Amino acid sequence: MLVIRIWNYFRGYVIIKIEGFTLEKFINLAISKNIILWDITRVDYTTLSAKVSTAGFKELRDVVQKVGCRVNVIEKKGYPFLVSKFKYRKMLFIGAILSISLVIFLTSFIWSIDVIGNERIKDEEIIKVLQSLEISEGIRKSTAKKADISNTLLLSIQELSFANIEIRGTKMIIEVRERSLAKIEIEKDVPCNIVALRKAVIEKIIVKNGRALVDKGEIVNEGQVLISGTINNENSDFPLLVHSQGNILARTKYNQIIEEPIIKTIDEETGEVFTTKEIVIGKKRIQLMNGEIPFKSYLEEKKIKEIGDLGLIRLPVVTIQHTYKEVKRIIIKQDIDALKHTTAVQGTQELMSRIPSESSVVSKDVRYMVEEQVLITEVIIEVIEDIGVKEKLTNTH
Amino acid sequence: MKKKIDDMKKNFSEILELPKEIMLDFPKITFIGNLQLYIENHKGIIEYGSLRIRVNTNAGILRVVGKNMVIKTIVMEEIVIVGEIDSLEFT
Numbered sequence: 001m002l003v004i005r006i007w008n009y010f011r012g013y014v015i016i017k018i019e020g021f022t023l024e025k026f027i028n029l030a031i032s033k034n035i036i037l038w039d040i041t042r043v044d045y046t047t048l049s050a051k052v053s054t055a056g057f058k059e060l061r062d063v064v065q066k067v068g069c070r071v072n073v074i075e076k077k078g079y080p081f082l083v084s085k086f087k088y089r090k091m092l093f094i095g096a097i098l099s100i101s102l103v104i105f106l107t108s109f110i111w112s113i114d115v116i117g118n119e120r121i122k123d124e125e126i127i128k129v130l131q132s133l134e135i136s137e138g139i140r141k142s143t144a145k146k147a148d149i150s151n152t153l154l155l156s157i158q159e160l161s162f163a164n165i166e167i168r169g170t171k172m173i174i175e176v177r178e179r180s181l182a183k184i185e186i187e188k189d190v191p192c193n194i195v196a197l198r199k200a201v202i203e204k205i206i207v208k209n210g211r212a213l214v215d216k217g218e219i220v221n222e223g224q225v226l227i228s229g230t231i232n233n234e235n236s237d238f239p240l241l242v243h244s245q246g247n248i249l250a251r252t253k254y255n256q257i258i259e260e261p262i263i264k265t266i267d268e269e270t271g272e273v274f275t276t277k278e279i280v281i282g283k284k285r286i287q288l289m290n291g292e293i294p295f296k297s298y299l300e301e302k303k304i305k306e307i308g309d310l311g312l313i314r315l316p317v318v319t320i321q322h323t324y325k326e327v328k329r330i331i332i333k334q335d336i337d338a339l340k341h342t343t344a345v346q347g348t349q350e351l352m353s354r355i356p357s358e359s360s361v362v363s364k365d366v367r368y369m370v371e372e373q374v375l376i377t378e379v380i381i382e383v384i385e386d387i388g389v390k391e392k393l394t395n396t397h
Numbered sequence: 398m399k400k401k402i403d404d405m406k407k408n409f410s411e412i413l414e415l416p417k418e419i420m421l422d423f424p425k426i427t428f429i430g431n432l433q434l435y436i437e438n439h440k441g442i443i444e445y446g447s448l449r450i451r452v453n454t455n456a457g458i459l460r461v462v463g464k465n466m467v468i469k470t471i472v473m474e475e476i477v478i479v480g481e482i483d484s485l486e487f488t
Contacts, residue, residue, distance in 0.1 A: 023445065024441075024442045024443055024444060024445050027442050027445065027468075027471060028441040028442055031441075031471055031472055031473055032473070034472075034473065036470070036471075036472055037468075037470075037471055038468075038469060038470045038471070039467065039468075039469060040445070040467065040468040040471065041447070041467045041468075042445060042446050042447045048445075
């Protein structure tokens with residue numbers, strides 16, 4: 001039973017080894033004297049091991065004399081023995097308390113700040129705002145007022161729609177949400193124009209509401225009004241303002257230029273390697289160099305290890321292992337035909353990611369030019385897309 | 398004479414439905430599966446080994462045979478034996 005075990009722990013008990021021949025007699029005598037033995041195990045024919053309380057152990061002396069066996073203490077267990085151990089080892093006790101209090105003390109600081117949820121706003125921008133509030137790594141947790149921080153963040157960075165500050169262990173996690181850039185839909189009853197999103201050649205124009213200002217085959221520039229929401233009324237002096245609607249399909253061009261040198265210098269590794277280590281504590285750097293780098297030209301590789309990251313606590317200790325690999329410069333002349341192919345594919349891929357998904361590709365053209373040993377590849381893709389964008393009519397129109 | 402008194406006790410307890418272990422000073426033995434065995438009202442241990450334990454009682458010597466048997470606790474009135482108990486018999 002757990003309660004009995006805890007009781008025994010606080011009273012203190014000893015594990016004893018009993019050696020002799022009539023050990024059953026020993027047990028019977030012990031219980032007749034009200035000495036409680038527990039966990040009695042037979043080790044071999046002449047030995048038993050058992051647990052007995054410290055008070056009971058003293059009383060066992062009589063029993064031992066009567067039975068004529070030998071009793072040895074194997075282990076002392078329990079709280080009283082732990083205390084008496086510390087009596088002789090005061091420094092150990094002080095050290096234990098010191099280390100615990102040190103951990104408690106150190107965990108009352110914020111050692112790292114994480115910003116999550118931001119895509120367009122840079123971490124530095126948010127941290128800058130925090131610094132204006134005098135919040136940085138190494139401040140006490142109690143000085144960081146969560147509500148104040150989130151309010152200041154929302155006020156000073158307009159693009160944020162939400163900011164939540166959470167302190168987890170020694171880490172401050174700032175979770176933000178950015179305002180979505182979704183086009184503000186213009187209400188159906190608000191007069192508006194439709195303007196061109198980009199330079200294009202009109203292919204087809206369907207007007208559902210409003211007045212078309214352009215015709216098929218016309219070249220329009222970015223921002224040009226395609227369908228006007230202002231309709232002149234013959235009966236009155238004031239023009240009629242409507243919410244224009246319609247689709248304008250137009251031919252647009254997308255191009256991508258990729259430059260690739262034909263003659264390339266490649267660094268080939270010789271296999272010779274030279275490594276050094278560096279320890280970074282906060283902003284201090286300690287170089288552990290053994291001599292100069294023995295290579296003329298080399299590639300450097302950095303391996304950063306955050307040895308200070310202990311899960312809950314993150315100390316600013318980082319080791320950097322620099323590996324210098326000796327390289328030989330080799331000049332290679334690339335095959336132009338192969339190069340043309342790869343650049344064309346690469347250019348097309350990059351273009352396709354830029355083209356809106358609803359548009360349809362009409363033609364693709366690839367042009368090559370060689371200029372001073374550099375292959376210039378231009379990929380042009382023509383697409384038909386809807387270029388109309390609604391723009392609110394203001395009073396000045 | 399003693400047998401007569403014992404018989405009387407037995408009949409008496411049967412009539413009044415009194416617990417026999419108290420009236421007759423008999424052991425009360427409780428098994429928990431084959432893992433644990435309580436013997437209340439014992440009269441001391443005669444033999445103790447990990448394979449065989451013999452306990453003296455008023456109803457005769459109780460022999461417990463099993464494997465890895467350990468006396469968990471032992472006090473005046475009660476023994477708790479833990480282990481794989483195979484058989485139990487009075488001899």
